[in-house]
Amino acid sequence: MSDPQDLKHHARLDPLFHIVSFAVLIANLIIAIVYVVQHPHFYAAWLLVLSIVIFIPFFRLRLYPLKVQDRVIRLEERLRLQALAPAEWHTQIFRLTEDQLIGLRFAADEEVVGLAKQALEEKLNRKQIKERIKNWRADYWRV
Numbered sequence: 001m002s003d004p005q006d007l008k009h010h011a012r013l014d015p016l017f018h019i020v021s022f023a024v025l026i027a028n029l030i031i032a033i034v035y036v037v038q039h040p041h042f043y044a045a046w047l048l049v050l051s052i053v054i055f056i057p058f059f060r061l062r063l064y065p066l067k068v069q070d071r072v073i074r075l076e077e078r079l080r081l082q083a084l085a086p087a088e089w090h091t092q093i094f095r096l097t098e099d100q101l102i103g104l105r106f107a108a109d110e111e112v113v114g115l116a117k118q119a120l121e122e123k124l125n126r127k128q129i130k131e132r133i134k135n136w137r138a139d140y141w142r143v
Contacts, residue, residue, distance in 0.1 A: 017062070025051075025058060070102055077101040077112075085113045095120055103129030108137045 013019075032051035036044040078101065081093045093116070096104075100119045103126035107115050111134060119129055 021058065025054060028054075070098060073105050074098050074101045077104050080109070081113065081116055084109055085116070089113070089117075092117075092120060099126045100124065100129060102126055105139060106130060106137050107133045108135035111135060 029048075029051045032044075032048040036048045078093055078096075081096075081104075082090055085093065096116060096119060100116070103124070104112055104116055104119065107129070115129055115132060118124060118132065122128075124132075
């Protein structure tokens with residue numbers, strides 16, 4: 001388990017992915033640019049194009065699992081709200097946006113329903129919801 005989470009300490013960093021891989025891609029791009037300037041021919045230009053295009057799968061590899069995670073969080077939070085909220089409020093649960101549901105995932109059970117009501121009434125975004133959480137519920141399983 002990691003250090004305790006709160007609003008300022010809940011982002012997750014994977015050093016191999018976020019630092020090492022990205023640094024290698026940037027270095028590769030710089031080398032390709034230098035090479036194409038020093039040796040302007042088709043193959044050098046092609047290596048530069050490949051060095052740029054490789055950023056697409058790099059970012060997609062990060063975005064796809066995050067999108068799946070967001071869908072799971074949306075489902076999990078709707079189920080949690082259905083279990084915790086009064087029955088007459090269940091129809092309101094589906095009015096919460098994905099962004100709001102993701103913000104609510106860090107709220108403890110005793111405050112999540114109240115925060116969900118505030119989110120709807122005041123049209124709070126993810127960051128605003130997180131700022132209002134008093135009892136942080138850590139999530140060590142996220143991607």
